[in-house]
Amino acid sequence: MKRLAVRFIERIPLLLGCLLVSILFASCGSQEEPLTLDLKSSPTLATDTPRGDGGIRFAVAPVISPEKGFASYRLFTKYLGEHLKTPVELVQRKTYLEVNEMLRNGAVQFALVCTGAFIVGDAEFGLDIVSVPRYLGKTEYYSLIIVGKDSPIRDITDLEGKRIALSDPLSNSGYFYPMFLIRGMGKDPNRFFSRMLFTYSHDNSMRAVLEGIADVAAVDSLIFDYEIARDERLGSALRVIHRSPPFGINPIVASRRTPRSLVENVRRILLGMGRDAEGRRILELLRIEDFVEPPDGMYEATKKMILQVRAVEGSR
Amino acid sequence: MLKLRLRLRTKIVLGFILLVAIQGVLLTIVVNQLITFELKEMVRSKGMHLSKSLLTRSKDLLLTGDIVKLYVLLQEEQRNTPEIRYAFILDHEARLIAHTFREGLPTVLLSVHLPGGGSRSRLLNVGNELLYDLQAVEEWGTLRLGLSLSEIEATALRIRSYVMLATFASILAVFALALTISRPVERLTTFVAKAAAEGTYGVDPEVLGTLETSKLCEAFGDVMGQLRAKVKELTVSEKTIRHQKEYIESLHDSLGLGIVVLSAKGDIEFANRIAGDQLEIASGDVAKALFDLEPLEGAYPLPDLIKGQEPFQGLWRARNGHVYEIGGMPILNPDGSESLLLRLQDVSEKVALREKLERAQKMAYLGGLSASVAHGINNPLGVILMRSEMLLADAKREGLPEKYIRGLSKIKGHTARAGQIIQRLLLFSRYGMGKIPTQRQVFNLNDVVAETLGLLEERLLAHNVQVGLALEEKLPEIQGDRDAVQQVLFNLVDNAIDAMEDGGCMSVTTRRVPTDQSDLVEVSVADTGCGMAEEVKARAFESFFTTKDISRGTGLGLSISYGIVREHGGEIAIESRPGHGTTVTVRLPVGGL
Numbered sequence A: 001m002k003r004l005a006v007r008f009i010e011r012i013p014l015l016l017g018c019l020l021v022s023i024l025f026a027s028c029g030s031q032e033e034p035l036t037l038d039l040k041s042s043p044t045l046a047t048d049t050p051r052g053d054g055g056i057r058f059a060v061a062p063v064i065s066p067e068k069g070f071a072s073y074r075l076f077t078k079y080l081g082e083h084l085k086t087p088v089e090l091v092q093r094k095t096y097l098e099v100n101e102m103l104r105n106g107a108v109q110f111a112l113v114c115t116g117a118f119i120v121g122d123a124e125f126g127l128d129i130v131s132v133p134r135y136l137g138k139t140e141y142y143s144l145i146i147v148g149k150d151s152p153i154r155d156i157t158d159l160e161g162k163r164i165a166l167s168d169p170l171s172n173s174g175y176f177y178p179m180f181l182i183r184g185m186g187k188d189p190n191r192f193f194s195r196m197l198f199t200y201s202h203d204n205s206m207r208a209v210l211e212g213i214a215d216v217a218a219v220d221s222l223i224f225d226y227e228i229a230r231d232e233r234l235g236s237a238l239r240v241i242h243r244s245p246p247f248g249i250n251p252i253v254a255s256r257r258t259p260r261s262l263v264e265n266v267r268r269i270l271l272g273m274g275r276d277a278e279g280r281r282i283l284e285l286l287r288i289e290d291f292v293e294p295p296d297g298m299y300e301a302t303k304k305m306i307l308q309v310r311a312v313e314g315s316r
Numbered sequence B: 001m002l003k004l005r006l007r008l009r010t011k012i013v014l015g016f017i018l019l020v021a022i023q024g025v026l027l028t029i030v031v032n033q034l035i036t037f038e039l040k041e042m043v044r045s046k047g048m049h050l051s052k053s054l055l056t057r058s059k060d061l062l063l064t065g066d067i068v069k070l071y072v073l074l075q076e077e078q079r080n081t082p083e084i085r086y087a088f089i090l091d092h093e094a095r096l097i098a099h100t101f102r103e104g105l106p107t108v109l110l111s112v113h114l115p116g117g118g119s120r121s122r123l124l125n126v127g128n129e130l131l132y133d134l135q136a137v138e139e140w141g142t143l144r145l146g147l148s149l150s151e152i153e154a155t156a157l158r159i160r161s162y163v164m165l166a167t168f169a170s171i172l173a174v175f176a177l178a179l180t181i182s183r184p185v186e187r188l189t190t191f192v193a194k195a196a197a198e199g200t201y202g203v204d205p206e207v208l209g210t211l212e213t214s215k216l217c218e219a220f221g222d223v224m225g226q227l228r229a230k231v232k233e234l235t236v237s238e239k240t241i242r243h244q245k246e247y248i249e250s251l252h253d254s255l256g257l258g259i260v261v262l263s264a265k266g267d268i269e270f271a272n273r274i275a276g277d278q279l280e281i282a283s284g285d286v287a288k289a290l291f292d293l294e295p296l297e298g299a300y301p302l303p304d305l306i307k308g309q310e311p312f313q314g315l316w317r318a319r320n321g322h323v324y325e326i327g328g329m330p331i332l333n334p335d336g337s338e339s340l341l342l343r344l345q346d347v348s349e350k351v352a353l354r355e356k357l358e359r360a361q362k363m364a365y366l367g368g369l370s371a372s373v374a375h376g377i378n379n380p381l382g383v384i385l386m387r388s389e390m391l392l393a394d395a396k397r398e399g400l401p402e403k404y405i406r407g408l409s410k411i412k413g414h415t416a417r418a419g420q421i422i423q424r425l426l427l428f429s430r431y432g433m434g435k436i437p438t439q440r441q442v443f444n445l446n447d448v449v450a451e452t453l454g455l456l457e458e459r460l461l462a463h464n465v466q467v468g469l470a471l472e473e474k475l476p477e478i479q480g481d482r483d484a485v486q487q488v489l490f491n492l493v494d495n496a497i498d499a500m501e502d503g504g505c506m507s508v509t510t511r512r513v514p515t516d517q518s519d520l521v522e523v524s525v526a527d528t529g530c531g532m533a534e535e536v537k538a539r540a541f542e543s544f545f546t547t548k549d550i551s552r553g554t555g556l557g558l559s560i561s562y563g564i565v566r567e568h569g570g571e572i573a574i575e576s577r578p579g580h581g582t583t584v585t586v587r588l589p590v591g592g593l
Helices: A002-010 A012-029 A066-084 A096-105 A115-124 A172-184 A202-210 A221-230 A232-237 A260-271 A277-285 A300-315 B008-063 B067-080 B107-111 B150-198 B211-255 B273-279 B283-291 B302-308 B348-398 B402-432 B445-455 B457-462 B482-499 B534-538 B557-567
Strands: A056-060 A088-092 A110-112 A127-134 A143-148 A163-166 A195-198 A216-220 A238-243 A252-255 A290-292 B084-091 B096-099 B120-125 B130-138 B141-148 B258-263 B268-271 B294-296 B312-317 B323-332 B338-346 B441-443 B465-471 B478-480 B504-513 B520-527 B571-576 B582-589
Touching: A056 A066, A056 A096, A066 A088, A066 A260, A066 A277, A066 B008, A096 A110, A096 A115, A096 A252, A115 A127, A115 A172, A115 A252, A115 A300, A127 A260, A143 A172, A143 A202, A143 A221, A163 A172, A163 A202, A172 A202, A172 A216, A172 A300, A202 A216, A202 A221, A202 A232, A202 A238, A216 A221, A221 A232, A221 A238, A232 A238, A252 A260, A260 A290, B008 B067, B008 B084, B008 B120, B008 B130, B008 B141, B008 B150, B067 B084, B067 B096, B150 B211, B211 B273, B258 B273, B258 B283, B268 B283, B273 B283, B273 B338, B283 B302, B302 B312, B302 B323, B348 B402, B402 B557, B441 B445, B441 B482, B445 B457, B445 B465, B445 B482, B445 B504, B445 B520, B457 B465, B457 B482, B478 B482, B478 B582, B482 B504, B482 B520, B482 B557, B482 B582, B557 B571, B557 B582
Parallel strands: A056 A088, A056 A110, A163 A195, A163 A216, B465 B504
Antiparallel strands: A110 A252, A127 A252, A127 A290, A143 A216, A143 A238, B084 B096, B084 B141, B120 B130, B130 B141, B258 B268, B258 B338, B294 B312, B312 B323, B323 B338, B441 B478, B504 B520, B520 B582, B571 B582
């Protein structure tokens, strides 16, 4: 034992040496070597130049949030570009009004717009319907008044004094219809609701109810169905207390500044999407069966309702 | 290798300072490296979180094309976080959308990360500082953030300075501590050195410093005193043991016996000087010498007896011819093991004497037998010889047929040969057993040589032997039995002729050999015959020993010659090698008997 201790003491310098080397290796080994860059002499870039006139811009109104819009319509615009043999840029804006403005001045050639925005835009500066999507065999949808699952609100008579989430001032299902409904009850929506919150997308309106920011929301039935199918939690957390009569579905429109030949081309491509595999795959992702010509007079009732609401609001 | 001779105090002080300095350097390196590493990791982690958060906040602005708000967001973030050196956003097609550079984005930054990668970081050296370039990637776009590490560098420098300051303070403290420790130790060392050199074990008050040192000195003094007493005791014991050992060894030597003690395995445990002397070897080889001894007179090989560990006694012969009487006796050691005690005594002379006596007795018996046989046969042989000569003469005279004459001639010849044998037996009975010569004459050896060669001339010619003579002219005369000496020469020449069956050369030399006491006369007979082997040469003088056919040799010639020469006070020697001939030399004193 003693001999072992002496041997250990004799080897202390050796052990210290080993420890020193190990520590140095350990401390040096993990150092990252920096990449040397000369920023001063590097060429600079202000910003990327926007696309030239040859490009086609396709706007998607914020029916859903920009993130979901991007995820859903990126492949759609890519498909269009491939068939048109020219790049198609996906453009999103926060409000329907901004999209309508772009359609008005030709900043975008095509857009998927809300029924409300289409009716207002068509009335103000003229829009051409390229085609309409068909969903579950129909080209119609509804405005749904939804509340939280545990909410004491049973029907629309209980809405008074509540906070309502609205999607956009030009939205049919998310604005015009609930305004029409309240006014039909002889109430002024601005007084009827304790607060009107614009969320600028139907999924955001659903989230506002879910998070307790709003007590009630008016949403597009197609978006509601899509979101519930995507997230079952939403279905069990939200409850529909009112369903509107059917409205003409959100159309794809062309600016009046878009060349007619291009409009026809796009219409042909959209109507034929269901005939090729890639087109079918994209339609499936968008939960659309196919694109069809709009049936005659499909927007008449809606147009009447919206213009009525706007007339009342304009007179105030 | 250079070895510095330093004072103990210097060694202690330097050692302490060196240890602390090494510790300080190590600590500085490790702390610096670890802190730098940890802080960098922290910045990197924070930066990654920040870049992801910023990208998320940019999402709607980027997707809805709100560039102005995007610029505002990036600039606000840079204002709120001073470490941010730059930030920029690319859309999903890697187009630059917004950035914080006043004069445009340096394009080298675009190639910092490999395209297609996810969120990651990269350390950059942009000339005046180190940056972490952090990249957050989502499907819709990419955000890049440059975070400065200057603050980390400054922190690491501060910590390094603190550690080095602490090390310096530790060195000062250790210096003082080392001095405090080394002074008493040096004092103690001086005391011990002095005590060891002068043999004084008392405590010198001058070296007593601290309480601990004085206690150590006292303890050391006690130990040294006890050590000295023990050394004295040991010295006395060693002397006693040495005297006892010498006494026992002298006892052994006085016995005149070789004493060897062997372990059960056959290893030598003890061998006294006489054993080594007797075996004519160094004591270390005693065992080998013992095991090489050849057993005599029915004794067993020694290795077998040693293994047996039983008492024994017998005779053994060494390679040098010495004969030893060895007795073995098992002894019990104090530890219970058994050893074998061997007693050795060189009995070579005693054995030789005994053998000589036995040989003399044998020869006396043989001489008596030879004399009685010779006398008994000699007379009838004389009659046969005489009657055969007479019959032969008659036969020749009367003209009997040749076959009778030839038969009678053979009878006469063989009878004469038998007569010669009888004469030799008579000579043997006279000289072979050491009898004193009866006749005394003064004669010259050269004459005897000439006469003998004359007698054997016919045989020499018949065997085609050339004879060379070298006889010293003034050879002194000698006194003795002339016939006997002639018989010696006759035997030597006769043997030489027999050795050269196909002819050869024989030389006979006589000369005077002066010596200190009395001169000698030497005669040597050399032949070019077949020579003889060593074992034949060793037995050449034995009676009845012969290498010739039974019809030609009796084995008595050299034996008789030996007897005659020895009885004349002379000596006879043989020098021979197989194939190189033989030389027999006889030396006789001038004065004779």
